[in-house]
Amino acid sequence: MNMRRYILFALMIVGLSALSVQAQTSPGVEMISADELKAKLAGNQPVMIIDVRSAESYAAATQTIKGAIHYKPRKLQYRLAYAPLKNLPKDREIVTYCSCPKDQSSIAAAQILQANGFKRVRVLQGGWLEWLRVNGPVESRAKT
Numbered sequence: 001m002n003m004r005r006y007i008l009f010a011l012m013i014v015g016l017s018a019l020s021v022q023a024q025t026s027p028g029v030e031m032i033s034a035d036e037l038k039a040k041l042a043g044n045q046p047v048m049i050i051d052v053r054s055a056e057s058y059a060a061a062t063q064t065i066k067g068a069i070h071y072k073p074r075k076l077q078y079r080l081a082y083a084p085l086k087n088l089p090k091d092r093e094i095v096t097y098c099s100c101p102k103d104q105s106s107i108a109a110a111q112i113l114q115a116n117g118f119k120r121v122r123v124l125q126g127g128w129l130e131w132l133r134v135n136g137p138v139e140s141r142a143k144t
Helices: 003-025 034-042 055-060 074-079 104-115 127-133
Strands: 030-032 046-049 064-065 093-097 122-126 139-141
Touching: 030 093, 034 046, 034 127, 074 104, 093 104, 093 127, 104 122, 122 127
Parallel strands: 030 122, 046 093, 093 122
Antiparallel strands: 064 139
């Protein structure tokens, strides 16, 4: 009888672990591939791109995705009260990106935007490094 309880307990732990991993990899935020975003930009589709790379990563970079606006992840909520985010239609497509290994900052930023009523928010899968890999359009970043 004790062996059955042990096996049942072990199966419950494995199941909960699997649910935890799934929650971390699919937090209710849609992803967009670099190729899909590249095609949208080539087709002049209206997309707001938000760069949420860390201050250090952004400072070390000389480029950003063409047309992107940089916000520090921890300041995004505050910046929603000011232009251009304040005036952005809630149904405008928004893509966030970072240079984190698992897109953590992009996902967190997308969740903040969704919580504030933005309906079409996606995360650039693979972030900045994937964008460079597919030779997406870039521009020199604004000097700060």
